[in-house]
Amino acid sequence: MSAHHRHPPSPVVLLVYPVTLLLGSLFSIISPTARASRGHTTASSPSGPLAPSLAADLHISESPVNYFARKNNIFNLYFVKIGWLWTTLAFFSLLLCQPAYRSSSSSSQTQQQTRPRRILQASIRYILATSIWYLMTQWFFGPAIIDRSFVITGGKCEQVLNEVGKIGSEESPAVHLETLFSAVACKAAGGSWKGGHDISGHVFMLVLATALLSFEAIGVGAFTAPSVTSQANGETTRDRKPSDPTSPLTSEQLHTPGTMRTWSLRLVWSVVGLGWWMLFMTAIWFHTWLEKWTGLSVALASIYIVYILPRTLAPWREMIGLPGV
Numbered sequence: 001m002s003a004h005h006r007h008p009p010s011p012v013v014l015l016v017y018p019v020t021l022l023l024g025s026l027f028s029i030i031s032p033t034a035r036a037s038r039g040h041t042t043a044s045s046p047s048g049p050l051a052p053s054l055a056a057d058l059h060i061s062e063s064p065v066n067y068f069a070r071k072n073n074i075f076n077l078y079f080v081k082i083g084w085l086w087t088t089l090a091f092f093s094l095l096l097c098q099p100a101y102r103s104s105s106s107s108s109q110t111q112q113q114t115r116p117r118r119i120l121q122a123s124i125r126y127i128l129a130t131s132i133w134y135l136m137t138q139w140f141f142g143p144a145i146i147d148r149s150f151v152i153t154g155g156k157c158e159q160v161l162n163e164v165g166k167i168g169s170e171e172s173p174a175v176h177l178e179t180l181f182s183a184v185a186c187k188a189a190g191g192s193w194k195g196g197h198d199i200s201g202h203v204f205m206l207v208l209a210t211a212l213l214s215f216e217a218i219g220v221g222a223f224t225a226p227s228v229t230s231q232a233n234g235e236t237t238r239d240r241k242p243s244d245p246t247s248p249l250t251s252e253q254l255h256t257p258g259t260m261r262t263w264s265l266r267l268v269w270s271v272v273g274l275g276w277w278m279l280f281m282t283a284i285w286f287h288t289w290l291e292k293w294t295g296l297s298v299a300l301a302s303i304y305i306v307y308i309l310p311r312t313l314a315p316w317r318e319m320i321g322l323p324g325v
């Protein structure tokens with residue numbers, strides 16, 4: 001191995017997500033504000049832990065109970081709604097600024113050889129996660145998987161369906177309906193997406209993005225290049241933390257602009273922090289229990305495939321690697 005590593009984080013850290021959803025859901029039951037809001041919805045929809053709650057009902061978004069219960073809150077519009085763009089920026093900042101991936105004239109020959117492999121494997125992990133996000137939320141040979149699962153479980157684009165009924169024989173409803181089989185198309189046509197099981201896209205994307213960035217950042221944060229001496233001896237000595245002030249700087253650290261390294265990690269941890277906060281807000285104000293848990297399950301299954309499975313399945317690890325290794 002060409003670099004020192006600490007152990008990758010235990011999968012137990014992923015428990016932070018179910019705990020967040022649990023706390024959010026409990027808060028939504030206990031909080032007087034959230035209870036009052038739920039009371040407000042009961043007129044239009046029966047509210048229970050398994051019934052569409054709060055902002056799943058479109059009217060709620062217009063009555064600002066709490067700033068974060070509004071769909072048009074600034075963090076939802078400019079952070080979550082373009083969340084994969086932020087994830088992409090943060091991910092590539094690691095690729096550009098971290099010593100694990102950055103080329104440097106001081107690198108040993110071994111490092112020069114392993115760096116392209118690390119970059120390639122990190123890119124494969126990103127492409128894999130992006131494809132899962134894309135297929136789940138944007139497109140799956142037509143409507144995304146989340147939209148398809150909603151329709152399969154009995155969901156409909158309600159108001160627009162009524163309109164189609166009124167139109168009668170003038171237009172073929174089949175043609176109309178085909179174009180409304182996605183949440184975006186439905187809302188754009190003035191309808192509301194109601195009925196079936198609506199897997200929470202927010203929970204899915206926020207868990208996938210924050211876990212991906214955390215595993216990547218911890219991996220490259222733990223990466224330190226071997227010292228010149230140990231390289232010369234062809235052996236490694238002891239693990240050095242980049243943050244350890246008593247440990248001598250490695251040749252790599254000496255040549256990597258520290259500010260770039262620091263700022264890329266700050267960007268990543270800011271995206272992770274805000275992502276976690278918005279997940280907590282979604283857990284409090286939006287969706288049913290079941291919809292939040294299915295969003296979580298799909299995201300955790302994806303994280304398992306990309307970050308946990310390679311630890312035990314050698315051929316898979318050969319292909320996609322592990323962050324910082």
Ligand SMILES: CCCCCCCCCCCCCCCC(=O)SCCNC(=O)CCNC(=O)[C@H](O)C(C)(C)COP(=O)(O)O
Nearest residue numbers: 080081082083084085086088130131134137183201202205
């Ligand atoms: C057969 C295999 C096919 C593989 C297909 C791979 C396709 C790869 C696509 C490549 C796209 C790369 C994009 C990278 C750059 C970007 O990130 S630009 C995208 C910016 N857009 C977003 O970030 C949108 C994020 N928002 C959402 O996903 C949803 O809004 C939501 C958060 C899930 C919520 O959904 P709602 O319906 O709004 O509730």
Ligand SMILES: Nc1ncnc2c1ncn2[C@@H]1O[C@H](COP(=O)(O)O)[C@@H](OP(=O)(O)O)[C@H]1O
Nearest residue numbers: 055070071076199200201202203278281282286
């Ligand atoms: N944390 C949050 N802040 C604001 N709105 C949120 C939110 N979490 C979910 N929503 C809104 O709740 C609806 C369902 O979200 P999702 O299925 O992605 O979890 C979406 O409404 P719109 O699609 O009308 O914007 C989404 O914007």
